[in-house]
Amino acid sequence: MSVMEEFEGYAGRALRFLKENNVKVWDKIALTIDDAEIKGLLLPAPRGTDNVIFVKLTNGYNVAFLVDKIRKIKVLGTEKVSYKIPEKIVTQQIEHPNVVIVAAGGTIASRVEYATGAVKPAFSAYELANAIPEIFSIAHIKPIELFNIFSEDMRPAYWIEMARKVADEINGGADGIVITHGTDTMQYSASALAFMLEKLSVPVIFTGAQRSSDRPASDAAVNVIHATLFAANGSVAESLVCMHASLDDTSTLIHRGVRVRKMHSSRRDAFRTIGDKPIAIIRQGEIMYIKKQFMKRGTYDKSETYADAVFEEKTALIYVYPYMDPDIIEILIDKGYRGLIIAGTGLGHVPNRILPTIQRAIEEDIIVAMCTQCIWGPVKLDVYERGRVLKRMGVIPADGMLPEVAYVKLGWLLGHEFDKSTTIRLFTKNLKYEIVTSEPLDAFFHNV
């Protein structure tokens, strides 16, 4: 650990206190306040914490102690300190809307492994639900444990399983679904479910956390509460993402799954709608709709919702860069790939070095579609010479679609074994609001 990490987040008086007493983050400690001795683990703190320290007590709770009140503090050495989130007994209200919380892993369901300081997925759906008792005043909660993995290991087979589970729960009467999921690939899973769930009748909302649920300043509670609120009461029957709107802990955004991207590796407000406005903002428990056009709850009956869950794993997503090696794509052609999303430069361009390879891919009947690695803005293959060459070859402009979404959409379509012209027709058609045709002028580098 670096010096900064040893005292993560502490500043001023708190930092001096820790240094003087030679206590570091994750140390097992005993501290004396008044006449009581309290044991626990020193937790990292939110940046700039200057007059309290955070301690995880043996009962699982995180408590802040004023440095000035601590009479004595010592490191306990190798003494074992364990904890468990208490499993509260909760009274469920039968008249509340039915919300199913599907736990699919990720930071939100993780705890810190105190031996190493590493974060591992560990919480059960029940633990998670009980850790945030506010949700029981919003909905009748049914927690389900589906996966216990980090989201970087998500894969098409799991999307299929998730889509089927969600459809089952909706058919079984759920008024809304919350999926707790790792943030790394949440945008891919939310897109997959957008395409895989047909005649969706209730909201399906992914949520997660950028800091694990057992750390102070975790963003998990607000995200889960707001996701539950929208699942129970929201009007939008789409695949959505609910994450922090800003750095403060009071508001969240409801993003369309097919328009959202994780734009920051660590901030709580990392998730941003790209090229459009978010669906809604939730402030202090109140939902304010920003978008007017969406699939409305109740357009279909719950019994009509079904999972059209297929995926062609021989689909790839390739970002180009200057002078990139054509063999990166050649190998995929050799392996019998059937779909290729290229994140080109600018309006949808690629280096001349890979033109013959793209030509070959198209000759081998691979569907090749072009997005932009700029993230924002259209794909236009009519403006520049290179675009025209690509279009003549048969490259399809995935205009208005994010690269990650185009990848999921193409894999899903290819899984259907439609004929080629049908696949292309559906790929370029706006199926689930994934295509932005006219970007609002104030939607660049801006959300709300």
Place this chain on the structure above:
Amino acid sequence: MSVMEEFEGYAGRALRFLKENNVKVWDKIALTIDDAEIKGLLLPAPRGTDNVIFVKLTNGYNVAFLVDKIRKIKVLGTEKVSYKIPEKIVTQQIEHPNVVIVAAGGTIASRVEYATGAVKPAFSAYELANAIPEIFSIAHIKPIELFNIFSEDMRPAYWIEMARKVADEINGGADGIVITHGTDTMQYSASALAFMLEKLSVPVIFTGAQRSSDRPASDAAVNVIHATLFAANGSVAESLVCMHASLDDTSTLIHRGVRVRKMHSSRRDAFRTIGDKPIAIIRQGEIMYIKKQFMKRGTYDKSETYADAVFEEKTALIYVYPYMDPDIIEILIDKGYRGLIIAGTGLGHVPNRILPTIQRAIEEDIIVAMCTQCIWGPVKLDVYERGRVLKRMGVIPADGMLPEVAYVKLGWLLGHEFDKSTTIRLFTKNLKYEIVTSEPLDAFFHNV
């Protein structure tokens, strides 16, 4: 052409006028105003143009005509209308600072091919300079033609040529360099020159255009004027980018080449500094510095500047995605690649499916470094289990570096044939302000 493109940008009265007279964009036309007949080409207009039409006259000028003043308009059919930007005779001021304008292709040096409407690189450096006569009142201009290509075809060999040419011109007395360049890969070239130019003594400023110089509402003029201004008078001896600050045509940002990214495929203000503030903003000819820390002009003598221009082309940049095929990387290992930048998810993670491949790459002595595809935010391989596994394998966290910049930096370092530990030490060292160690809180999704 779609209907929208046939009348691109026109609205209201102007649109009705064009439709009534059956005149479309790119048509060769003759119009009568008072008693004069004027010939030219109908140009596309900035969005929402509602009372004028833009015509490119045979003398090369673009002129706006009030619709109400036009007595008659007709399409000339197949009659040939050609034009040429006039090569004005300009008096150079010997006492002005010496600015060399290096033309390296791109939209800024493009003209629309009127037969097809496609944009092709065509303007010479002299034509470009003469098209923007304002620059001669700022500096003594020496235009040089280096490349006439679109920037998607830029490659390491050209970066090397560019770096050498720039060093030569500085040694020869240039007080600043402006490089006109395509916007698609400008960020790569600006990074390459940041690393390749040692003991840089004057500003080196890339600029370009999102709309070609011979179109109305081109952003070229302001960008070139401000780039020339900063090259002549700016205090920052680094590799920089000067592009529009906003949609209006009055202000530009000076970005650090190693911190900038093209974030929109078509907007004039597409270039944004990521994870930091831009170096400066230029408003109506006035430079206002935002950053305080930079390499100052004159720290070195012009004679000291030199090109340390090498590059290992067996370096790759790979964005991961869920369940990505390991063979995309295996093929590079087989081909003897020496450096690999991975744009991982979140804090720097990859799917478990490619872990054995990364292990193999490291065993084969390839330098593997991790960035984040979130674009913003740190890479931390200490927080999560997957990160720790990667770090134990020997993956280097490229913390604080943009993926594109890390690719250029690693290729440049590998070109030196240092021993491995030196390469890694220099890769993780902040050489040209490419590493952001502490992102300003207000630098996410925001520039100025």
